[in-house]
Amino acid sequence: MRFVIIGAGRVGLRTARVLRDEGHEVTIVERDEPTLRRARDQEFTTVEGDGSRETVLEEAGVTEADAVGALTGDLNVNFTACMIANHYDCRTVMRIDESYREGIYRKYADQVDEVIYPERLGAIGAKNALLGGTIRAIADIAPYLQVVELTITDAAPVNGYTISELHLPADATLLAFGKGEGHLEIPTEDLSIEDGDRLVVLADFDVLSQVRQLLVGESPTRAAANAGSGSSSAAELLDSEADSDSRPDRESESDTGGVN
The missing domain is CATH 3.40.50.720 (NAD(P)-binding Rossmann-like Domain)
Structure with a gap:
């Protein structure tokens, strides 16, 4: 091409x-x-x-x-x-x-x-490295939507459920499911959800905290902090990230393309 x-x-x-x-x-x-x-x-x-x-x-x-x-x-x-x-x-x-x-x-x-938005994509990678383990942000679909991969733990309330018994928040959708280290695939209703299984979810930032509590078993306080909610709304956090990313740096000086 x-x-x-x-x-x-x-x-x-x-x-x-x-x-x-x-x-x-x-x-x-x-x-x-x-x-x-x-x-x-x-x-x-x-x-x-x-x-x-x-x-x-x-x-x-x-x-x-x-x-x-x-x-x-x-x-x-x-x-x-x-x-x-x-x-x-x-x-x-x-x-x-x-x-x-x-x-x-x-x-x-x-x-x-x-x-x-390259800076945002870089931030996702840094966040994944810092959090490690059970949660991995994959992409921002829009300013208030994110695709995340979550790994079921022993502490997850849904551990032992089937896909048909899984009820995510209204603004979250299950996209894919993988047994342990197996390939991700479209989930079927009779699949059981067990420790180590991976679920890929599309979720609004406002419900990420609930999704994390449900699938990973994080406490409400930690889930809210990790999901970017709690005392600040998702919109406020995005705005603050944007403001800091918009400050002049070496890259903005070199990425001219059309202007000096």
Whole structure:
């Protein structure tokens, strides 16, 4: 497949390397010459210019690309590039950085194929490493929805239940089930839930605490703290993370793509 990546900062360059390692053709667009030089040094096909300009994207091969990843630190550049790519029937992936609030997500999510927030994904990985063991966040589907994998423990109230007897909160849905270390699969009603089994659940942040208590056996206080509720609402926690992530750092300085 052919990909155009806009932005040669850390996010763009790492994404390009992964795609190339898998055998895909990748062209990188970057306006900042020193940043672009890093991509050239790694032998990528590059185009120097503003990624929000149609002529630059045409030079990069957008007319023949399967997908465009607008991965700069500038939301306006990313959105404009995706709108141009849509005109050429490319799949579009847009990075957002400024904040991870529902209003911003909804504003853009319907107009591109995928919205990503790299800092949030990195935070999920760090959280999993810190928590360890029985709970693993897989992805944020939207600002208030998360997919988590939970491992049943001896302390779980549902230990010994069958899938048909499992009643999750209204804003949580069971997606997959795995016996011990076995493969995840679509659950059937007669499967028993035992210590070491894994359940993948899609849940609203507001009910994550209840889900953790039910499937892992955490105390209400610990479940609330780990799920990001308790004294602060999920929305407040997301907003505070977004505010800290939006502060200038080395990456935002280098991920220019379309602006100096």
